[in-house]
Amino acid sequence: MSTEKSTVEQLEESFRDRMPSVTKDGKRNWIYAWQPKGKWYTRRTVLSVLYVVLFFALPFIKINGNPALQINVVEGKFSIFGMIFWPQDFFIFGVGMVTMVIFIYLFTMIYGRVFCGWACPQTIFMEMIFRRIEWLIEGNPNEQRKLKSSPWNANKTIRFGLKHFVFFAFSFLIANTFLAYIIGVEEVFKIVKEPISQHVGGFIAIIVFTYAFYGVYAFAREIICTVICPYGRLQSVLLDRNSMIVAYDYNRGEPRGKGRRTEENKLGDCIDCKQCVVVCPTGIDIRNGTQLECINCTACIDACDHVMDKVGSPRGLIRYASEAQLADNQPFRFTGRMKFYSAVLVLLLAGLTTLLLTRNDVDVTLLRARGQLFQEVGKDSLSNLYHLNMVNKTVKDIDVQLKVEELPGVIKLVGGHQLHTPAEGQAESTFFLVLPKSAIKRRDTDVKIGVYKDGKRIRTVKTSFLGYTE
Numbered sequence: 001m002s003t004e005k006s007t008v009e010q011l012e013e014s015f016r017d018r019m020p021s022v023t024k025d026g027k028r029n030w031i032y033a034w035q036p037k038g039k040w041y042t043r044r045t046v047l048s049v050l051y052v053v054l055f056f057a058l059p060f061i062k063i064n065g066n067p068a069l070q071i072n073v074v075e076g077k078f079s080i081f082g083m084i085f086w087p088q089d090f091f092i093f094g095v096g097m098v099t100m101v102i103f104i105y106l107f108t109m110i111y112g113r114v115f116c117g118w119a120c121p122q123t124i125f126m127e128m129i130f131r132r133i134e135w136l137i138e139g140n141p142n143e144q145r146k147l148k149s150s151p152w153n154a155n156k157t158i159r160f161g162l163k164h165f166v167f168f169a170f171s172f173l174i175a176n177t178f179l180a181y182i183i184g185v186e187e188v189f190k191i192v193k194e195p196i197s198q199h200v201g202g203f204i205a206i207i208v209f210t211y212a213f214y215g216v217y218a219f220a221r222e223i224i225c226t227v228i229c230p231y232g233r234l235q236s237v238l239l240d241r242n243s244m245i246v247a248y249d250y251n252r253g254e255p256r257g258k259g260r261r262t263e264e265n266k267l268g269d270c271i272d273c274k275q276c277v278v279v280c281p282t283g284i285d286i287r288n289g290t291q292l293e294c295i296n297c298t299a300c301i302d303a304c305d306h307v308m309d310k311v312g313s314p315r316g317l318i319r320y321a322s323e324a325q326l327a328d329n330q331p332f333r334f335t336g337r338m339k340f341y342s343a344v345l346v347l348l349l350a351g352l353t354t355l356l357l358t359r360n361d362v363d364v365t366l367l368r369a370r371g372q373l374f375q376e377v378g379k380d381s382l383s384n385l386y387h388l389n390m391v392n393k394t395v396k397d398i399d400v401q402l403k404v405e406e407l408p409g410v411i412k413l414v415g416g417h418q419l420h421t422p423a424e425g426q427a428e429s430t431f432f433l434v435l436p437k438s439a440i441k442r443r444d445t446d447v448k449i450g451v452y453k454d455g456k457r458i459r460t461v462k463t464s465f466l467g468y469t470e
């Protein structure tokens with residue numbers, strides 16, 4: 001017989017005094033969650049299948065020859081929807097990050113922690129893959145408890161061994177995919193196929209990521225959501241009375257109690273069966289009110305709806321609702337704070353769209369050579385020396401020509417008349433700009449240089465020309 005206390009027993013000791021994942025004497029309290037059944041769990045399962053397929057497929061998907069999504073922090077190169085972003089695009093990236101933060105802030109303010117339960121990779125992998133593997137190999141929570149407290153024998157060794165082997169294999173798969181989001185799927189295949197000595201860094205990364213994911217899903221589990229995740233810790237400042245959360249309708253449920261409902265005992269709809277607690281993956285009792293540990297996974301809604309069906313009461317004792325709806329019976333309100341952040345978000349999105357649409361495929365930096373003044377060219381012209389740096393953000397090589405705009409000048413590239421820049425690379429060049437003295441009206445003349453590709457101007461850069469007037 002197991003001597004371990006159940007989650008419910010642990011909670012009853014006092015939910016405010018300690019975390020559900022920690023026992024009274026400071027040890028780990030393992031959460032054995034039951035599998036929920038119901039419409040919300042079915043919806044999450046469908047969404048999770050799509051999500052997992054997308055997670056493993058995305059590194060293979062290319063748009064315009066670029067990865068659909070790649071965050072190459074090693075080289076400072078990002079590919080989002082097939083658009084390549086370089087460190088030179090940090091401004092767009094900065095605006096994108098601020099937009100994302102405002103979006104998360106607004107989304108959380110309205111819908112609570114719904115991202116955690118429905119879209120966070122940690123929850124999806126933990127609840128939809130690893131926990132299902134655990135149920136499959138070790139059985140339901142009662143069987144898991146029994147197995148854990150039983151002496152080591154063949155059955156326990158095989159089940160534990162198999163579970164951890166499968167956990168490790170999935171962690172390895174996730175680690176490889178995760179690495180593909182950083183360095184690209186082709187590089188990951190090279191690490192797998194070629195000798196380790198040629199890819200020591202990549203090989204170490206796979207090992208470290210594999211052990212990290214294995215540690216998270218086999219041991220840390222809900223502690224990631226309840227203690228470590230910074231987004232989770234922010235809930236107390238992001239949520240307000242009008243945020244939609246998974247909530248227990250205390251007006252309808254209390255006073256809770258078992259037994260028949262009569263005129264005398266005045267019991268509410270909660271029959272205190274604790275089915276909402278035993279399915280909770282973070283081990284909390286939602287009837288205690290909004291708690292930081294709730295990841296809005298809706299397992300307790302399904303469990304309670306099932307109980308309500310059985311006892312013949314209306315569903316929705318636990319449901320998506322705001323505190324204002326529960327306390328004052330108000331409908332959902334789009335508050336002033338929500339309106340303000342919505343307006344900020346719209347402005348940021350407009351700015352981001354403009355930046356993306358006006359973004360150039362090439363970046364050109366033009367500087368006049370230091371320490372040089374001007375040279376006489378024949379009797380009637382002067383020349384200045386310039387250095388040009390060009391960044392090609394596309395996946396194709398680019399050949400460009402330079403032309404002086406609006407002035408009768410000539411550009412003489414040192415070593416050819418075309419500037420070649422390799423795909424996703426940079427090129428440097430030096431050239432003389434020759435202007436007739438008649439075009440020079442000041443000591444410092446403003447000059448525009450057009451950058452042409454296939455006869456079409458793709459950029460115009462401004463510089464100055466040093467000379468003298470006669």
Ligand code: SF4
Pocket residue numbers: 248253256269270271272273274275276277287303304305307317318
């Ligand atoms: S499942 Fe519903 S009825 Fe049962 S304890 Fe939870 S809130 Fe009460």
Ligand code: SF4
Pocket residue numbers: 246276279280281282283284285286293294295296297298299300301
């Ligand atoms: S309280 Fe309900 S919604 Fe929140 S984590 Fe537990 S089961 Fe999920």
